[in-house]
Amino acid sequence: MGKVKLLRCVSCGKEYRPNEVEYVCTGCGKLKGTLDVIYDYEVVAKEFMKEKLRGLREFSHWRYLPILPVEKEFIPPINVGFTPLYRIERLNKYLGVENLYIKDDGRNPSASLKDRASSVGVAKALEKGRRIITAASTGNAAASLANICATVGLDCRIFVPKTAPQPKIAQLLVFGAKVYAVNGTYDQAFELCLEATEKLGWYSRNTGFNPYMCEGKKTVILEIMEELNWNPPERIFVSVGDGCIISSVYKGLFDLFSLSWIDRYPRIYGVQAEGAAPLYKAWKENKNMCEPMVPKTFADSISVGIPRDQVKALRAVRKTNGGFIAVPDDSIREAINILARYAGVFAEPAGAAAFAGFLDMLSRNEIDKKEKVVVLVTGGGLKDPAGATSGINEKIIEIEPSFSSLQQYL
Numbered sequence: 001m002g003k004v005k006l007l008r009c010v011s012c013g014k015e016y017r018p019n020e021v022e023y024v025c026t027g028c029g030k031l032k033g034t035l036d037v038i039y040d041y042e043v044v045a046k047e048f049m050k051e052k053l054r055g056l057r058e059f060s061h062w063r064y065l066p067i068l069p070v071e072k073e074f075i076p077p078i079n080v081g082f083t084p085l086y087r088i089e090r091l092n093k094y095l096g097v098e099n100l101y102i103k104d105d106g107r108n109p110s111a112s113l114k115d116r117a118s119s120v121g122v123a124k125a126l127e128k129g130r131r132i133i134t135a136a137s138t139g140n141a142a143a144s145l146a147n148i149c150a151t152v153g154l155d156c157r158i159f160v161p162k163t164a165p166q167p168k169i170a171q172l173l174v175f176g177a178k179v180y181a182v183n184g185t186y187d188q189a190f191e192l193c194l195e196a197t198e199k200l201g202w203y204s205r206n207t208g209f210n211p212y213m214c215e216g217k218k219t220v221i222l223e224i225m226e227e228l229n230w231n232p233p234e235r236i237f238v239s240v241g242d243g244c245i246i247s248s249v250y251k252g253l254f255d256l257f258s259l260s261w262i263d264r265y266p267r268i269y270g271v272q273a274e275g276a277a278p279l280y281k282a283w284k285e286n287k288n289m290c291e292p293m294v295p296k297t298f299a300d301s302i303s304v305g306i307p308r309d310q311v312k313a314l315r316a317v318r319k320t321n322g323g324f325i326a327v328p329d330d331s332i333r334e335a336i337n338i339l340a341r342y343a344g345v346f347a348e349p350a351g352a353a354a355f356a357g358f359l360d361m362l363s364r365n366e367i368d369k370k371e372k373v374v375v376l377v378t379g380g381g382l383k384d385p386a387g388a389t390s391g392i393n394e395k396i397i398e399i400e401p402s403f404s405s406l407q408q409y410l
Contacts, residue, residue, distance in 0.1 A: 003043050004069050007035040007211055010311045018069075023209050030194065032289070034312055035211035036251070037069055041258050048259065053226065061116055061219035067255055068219070069212050070123040078151045080115045081219055083107040085227045085374070091342040095362065099372040101233070102355075103224055104345050106380030110140075110147040110171060113220060113245060113378040114207075118144040120216030121205035122154060130203035131155055136193035138186050138241075138300045139168030140350075140379055145205050146175035157202060159189040165300060165384040185295070187306045207244035208308025217245055218252030224374055225256060232266045233372040239353040240270035240279055240324070241302035243313025245378060250316035266374070268322040270313060271357030273297035273329060279307055280324040283314060298329050298387050301350030301379060325357040332356045333391025339377070346381035348388055354378070 007016045009025035011032040016025075025033030048066035056063050061081025065072065086102045105113035118141065125133045134157040135145050142158040149156040156177040160169065161184060172179050182189040190206065197204040207213040225232065232253075238246040249268060256262045272280050276295035282288075290310050295303040307313060317323050332349050335356035339345045347355070355375045361367050381388035399405040 003039050004037060005040040006038050008038050010034050010036055030209060032311060034208060034309055037211050037215055039067060045259060064219050064222050069215050070120055074123040074126040076119055076122050076148050076151050078109055078148060080108055080119045081223060085224060086343060088343045094342045097369045101374045102343055102345055103374055103376045105220060105378050106347060106351060110144045111380035111383055112140040112144050114141045114144040116219050117207055117213040117216040118148045118205060120212055122148045122152060124212050125154060125203040132157060132202045133205055134193055134196060134202040135205040136190040138303060139164040140301050140383060143168050143171035146172045146177035150175045159193040161186050161189050167385065168383055186304060208242045214244060214248045214251050217248035221249045221252035230261055232262050232264055233374045235267045235269060235371060236374045237269045237271060237354040237358045238376050239302055239350050239378055240272050240313060241304040243279060243307040243309035246270045246316050247309050247312030265320045268316050268320045269357060270317055270324045271353045272326050273299050273302055273353060274326045276303050277326040278305060279310060279313055280326040283317060283324040298390065299332055299349035299353055300384060302353060325360055327356040327360055335359060336388055337391055345377055347377045348379040348381050348383040351377045351379040
């Protein structure tokens with residue numbers, strides 16, 4: 001892959017040839033030693049041009065193939081990306097703002113943004129000739145990986161905490177994955193998955209560990225920028241658990257800036273649940289690493305006590321003059337309801353957390369109501385219907401099959 005120039009450690013800056021190391025910096029290790037994929041931008045620029053994009057009939061995230069670390073022959077046969085970016089007048093009017101955009105990535109094949117990373121993970125496994133691929137997940141990344149593995153016949157092994165929502169487990173089983181339900185936390189499942197990767201030689205799709213997963217996720221910001229005609233918004237809000245999506249948003253912007261496609265960065269805001277906010281705490285205390293915590297939030301996809309991509313996540317907000325926000329679970333429930341009833345977007349709890357962060361800043365008058373703002377919704381509500389409906393007060397009205405029975409309630 002001539003377009004990938006090197007892999008660079010985000011902490012010590014050590015550089016590796018693409019075939020020299022597979023996952024993390026050998027000196028800094030798995031938490032501090034996550035790697036950036038650095039391209040030869042002169043090579044990329046010869047194929048990656050705005051004029052070509054405008055006429056391209058590839059309506060998926062593979063339209064950005066020249067700036068992705070995969071070759072065409074290994075692309076899985078399922079469409080990922082090209083999800084809608086909404087500017088819904090009713091929502092804007094309700095909130096008293098003018099330019100709020102909602103990126104609904106719950107429209108991906110497995111109803112999660114994480115399909116973007118899984119598609120690249122599967123392509124890399126095929127390129128390397130690996131037949132077993134694995135991941136630890138609270139559910140979304142796992143379902144995503146199982147979905148895409150099913151299209152190419154890869155053996156998929158998944159580690160989830162036993163508390164993962166049943167609809168997500170159902171996706172795993174239907175897609176044919178082998179599921180190991182760990183009687184412990186997500187962080188414990190992650191460590192066990194890494195141990196299996198090392199001892200059994202399985203290929204790891206884990207974000208915050210495999211550097212190429214960030215490259216798949218960054219396509220969400222490439223789509224947003226293309227839809228906005230390469231004019232960056234003032235702010236972008238992202239839900240944060242492990243920190244991989246927010247770091248990927250920054251990486252996509254970095255690539256565009258390096259190609260001179262944009263001349264400034266939007267301010268990036270990471271939103272965490274109050275009960276699982278180690279990155280918020282580290283940012284507030286101006287620290288470079290997080291203190292581990294035991295997470296407690298109903299938003300399972302961001303219920304993370306040891307963020308695996310923490311160095312990159314902190315970099316994303318600091319380099320763009322953004323920040324982290326911590327919101328209570330009840331604010332996430334309110335955000336789910338507003339998104340559904342004023343924008344027609346049904347978000348799972350973690351997917352709505354970013355919107356809850358936006359509402360929090362808006363309520364404190366920290367956002368100009370004329371600003372162009374993008375909120376990223378990372379997953380659909382049917383991924384966790386019990387969580388998504390936990391803030392609904394309306395009850396189902398049971399009636400007899402007669403008009404007179406209906407009249408009693410009108």
